[in-house]
Amino acid sequence: MHSIMQLINEIFNVYALGLVVYTVLSWINNPSANKIRAWLEKLYLPLLTFIRTKIKPINTGNKLIDFSPVILFVGIMIVRKIVYYLLI
Numbered sequence: 360m361h362s363i364m365q366l367i368n369e370i371f372n373v374y375a376l377g378l379v380v381y382t383v384l385s386w387i388n389n390p391s392a393n394k395i396r397a398w399l400e401k402l403y404l405p406l407l408t409f410i411r412t413k414i415k416p417i418n419t420g421n422k423l424i425d426f427s428p429v430i431l432f433v434g435i436m437i438v439r440k441i442v443y444y445l446l447i
Contacts, residue, residue: 364446371439375432378403382428406431 381403384396410427417424 360446364443367442367446368439371435371442374402375435378428378432378435403431 377399381396381399384392384399407427410430411425414426414430417426
């Protein structure tokens, strides 16, 4: 049971790390970064789009601040805790 919990924990960690990588790559305009970002987009864009429909980016004059990656990251951590406690 302990190894199953470790595996689930690692899956959540990898998914969260992928979200961080996807977010950082969205700031970089590089052909190789765009290839990786396009692949990661398949995993994260549906959830980020859903969050963006509920919570709009904040306009700060000349820039938009999008909190959807932060909200998704917190959501991943919450779901990980729920799954962890359900398996205990």
